[in-house]
Amino acid sequence: MADVIRLLLVDDDALVRAGLSMMLDGTGGIAVVGEAGDGREAVTAVDAHSPDVVLMDLQMPHVDGITATRRLRARPGAPAVIVLTTFDTDENIVHALRAGAAGFLLKDTPPALIADAVTRVATGDPVLSPGVMRRLMDRTVTQTGAYDRARTALAALTPREHDVALAVAEGRSNAEIATALLMSVTTVKSHVSSILTKLGLDNRTQIALLAHDADLV
Template sequence: MIRVVVVDDEALVRFGFSLILNAAADIEVVAAVPGGQALEAVAAHAPDLVLLDIRMPDVDGLSLLRRLRTLDRPPVVAMLTTFDNDEYIAQALRSGAGGYLLKDTDPDALAPLVRSLADGAVVLAPKIMPTVVEGYLRHHRDLETGTARTAALTRREHDVLLLLAQGLTNTEIGRSLHLSVGAVKEHVSALLAKLAVNNRVQAALWAQRAGLLDEVAAP
């Protein structure tokens, strides 16, 4: 069972997300709260995933994201927004967000997206991908540094990075490389540290910027 906490300042949004997700047999919304109650809800319920509104009147979503990332066992956090050109996108991803969803996401797509997030996949709404890529590249123009960091990866970490950058989940990576999910998580943690990035989104974009995905496309 995937345990989810929904954090949003609008009661209608909280109700809608809860209704949709609770209809899935393997997902349970254990709390749906405004921003001011988020930390208390996470502490009480220890969710696997937090869906977090990035703009709330009672608390700053980015500050709350950073607080959640400092927990001993931090949940995966996906940011919610109504804007496909939100200026906070790059900040959220650099602060450790595992995904970015628009609030008008197709209801039928929501449960599969939550499953992917819980399994370690990078989940980004298609509409915001250009903003994400451009925002990342503005802050990472030094290709030489990127190449040096990727060269520090072991062969196995390199293989994991290539699959991660293609959007595979931990389970799918493990199946492809004949590794346990635990071993995949260890390799992901190691490569994130070596690349000096905070999350899988940044690692995937780093791989793209360094030209590693050309290896996949090559015949």
């Protein structure tokens, strides 16, 4: 992670962007490098400012946050995306994470916790608002065959990769996984990279979703 975390703000409300910029710029090594008013502008702003993290609203005109997240994460060298919204329905949570978002926060999250989330996501750790992970774990899988597909996908992992995947799904950091499984942090990172490649996933939160679909956590 660079010494300064470059942050892009994407929200259709200029007052929200101004408030976030005032609260976050210069906090904990964060530099707000740009803003965008909708998902369409977000792609152009990423090209112009090369942020490390994007703080993304969901409900916006022209291109919504989920679509913008999917487009950004499909590109090489894409920044991490944290969704920041007032709409915490199960559908929004799942769609955002499946689109590649590394975090999901509500707009009533205290500024200090938003800043902490930006820092954590920049280092590769997923971040969810309190209660969101529990809702993911408790939700009923409504997509036909999701359980079987998740089980089949996870069966492609080695036993050690399976252990790491479950630890990731439990929300543990690389350091915590290393301690629990008696391996180095470097080895944990290697296993996580292998898991993402084998399963065709984009980030750690998608590993967690797959484990939840498989009813393993």
